[in-house]
Amino acid sequence: MxxxxxxxxxxxxxxxxxxxxxxxxxxxxxxxxxxxxxxxxxxxxxxxxxxxxxxxxxxxxxxxxxxxxxxxxxxxxxxxxxxxxxxxxxxxxxxxxxxxxxxxxxxxxxxxxxxxxxxxxxxxxxxxxxxxxxxxxxxxxxxxxxxxxxxxxxxxxxxxxxxxxxxxxxxxxxxxxxxxNILYTIYKKATVNGTMNGLCTILDCNMSEFGSTSTAEDMVVAIVKEFSAVAAKEGIDLNVPDTVDYIKTTWDPNTIGHHYPSMHQDLITNHRLTEIDYINGVIDRRGKKYGIPTPYCTFLTQLVHAKEQLLHAK
Structure with a gap:
């Protein structure tokens, strides 16, 4: 082919x-x-x-x-x-x-x-x-x-x-x-990107390092709840505890925990603009459309854009 x-x-x-x-x-x-x-x-x-x-x-x-x-x-x-x-x-x-x-x-x-x-x-x-x-x-x-x-x-x-x-x-x-059920699968993957990409980029760490912090799970739960609320408006049942457990598997240093997500590679390593508007930014925009508060996704989107500007990303 x-x-x-x-x-x-x-x-x-x-x-x-x-x-x-x-x-x-x-x-x-x-x-x-x-x-x-x-x-x-x-x-x-x-x-x-x-x-x-x-x-x-x-x-x-x-x-x-x-x-x-x-x-x-x-x-x-x-x-x-x-x-x-x-x-x-x-x-x-x-x-x-x-x-x-x-x-x-x-x-x-x-x-x-x-x-x-x-x-x-x-x-x-x-x-x-x-x-x-x-x-x-x-x-x-x-x-x-x-x-x-x-x-x-x-x-x-x-x-x-x-x-x-x-x-x-x-x-x-x-x-x-x-x-x-691919839309469910896409939303589930988006929660991994919506947590690991932005957070590891802002904190300048790999996934295992992020998972080792005392605040990691609380931050992930808060972001996943926002994804789940928006997904529900589109007929997708994104179970929060199951999704959080799924994300936590990426923290294992014996599998992919030492990986730096693509957004970190783009912004921190290469000073390139990121896809944040199409990950957390989508939840921010759709949250506004559906009348759902999404403060974590909104703030993380703003933080990444600020970092882009500070690093003169192109």
Missing amino acids: KITIAGVGAMGGRYALMLSRAGNDVDGIDGWADNVNAINEHGLQANFDGEQVVAKIKAYEQTKIDPSAVADLVILFPKSMQLDGMMQSLKPVITDHTKILCLMNGIGHEEIIEKYVTRDNIFIGNTMWTAGMEGPGKLKLFGSGSVALRNVEDGEAATAAAKKIVKLLSDAGLNAEYSD
Whole structure:
């Protein structure tokens, strides 16, 4: 299958590498010229669970996509604020038959994607893999993970296409599953991002270090309650104690606890703007819409934006 990874950062790089190693024809598209050049010159390099590996893929700058590189499947990993621009750039390689799988952090991306493709070609999901970037074209990948996805539009053809994508990802070792309740799954993953990303960024720590503090659980409970209240207005039952327990598993130093979340990598390490408006910021906006107070999500969004300004993030 011809697969295009849109956004070959840490997580996009993991998917590109694993899908390529499984024998698929993989292209990468990214807005970072140094990253694209490094991939083309040296391959996509990774410390993959302690083993040094290289995947030879073709990479394109976002503004220089080869229109002949038509994709059967596009997997979206740009930053949320870059999604509209990325979809514009992808138009030359998208046909009426191209499937679009969005595995980005945050909530509501399908509203942007459907401006460019029909809903029966849109698939949404979330991934619980971790990934880190050590420089242009260089990844650090460790631990295990999973991915869940579903078709946006109901129907036998769309469901069959979703299950074909599930098999493709699982054959590459990405532990995929089809989920009828994907909005619940996306909200549940968003609570991990809504706690670990912003809090570890502001506190400049990894997840295990955060979990070791005496105030960690209280902060997580308060944020999850706000996510749960907003989700309930959308018909999603997000159980607070179960979700908190789920988040606490990320604190284990023997699994992924030493991981610095992607927002920390973006802002603290690379002084790049974050996706906070599409994670905690969504809960702030929807809370206002539904008349639900969300003081923790609102304050955390403000703190991250203040940190962006202090670090002159771009």
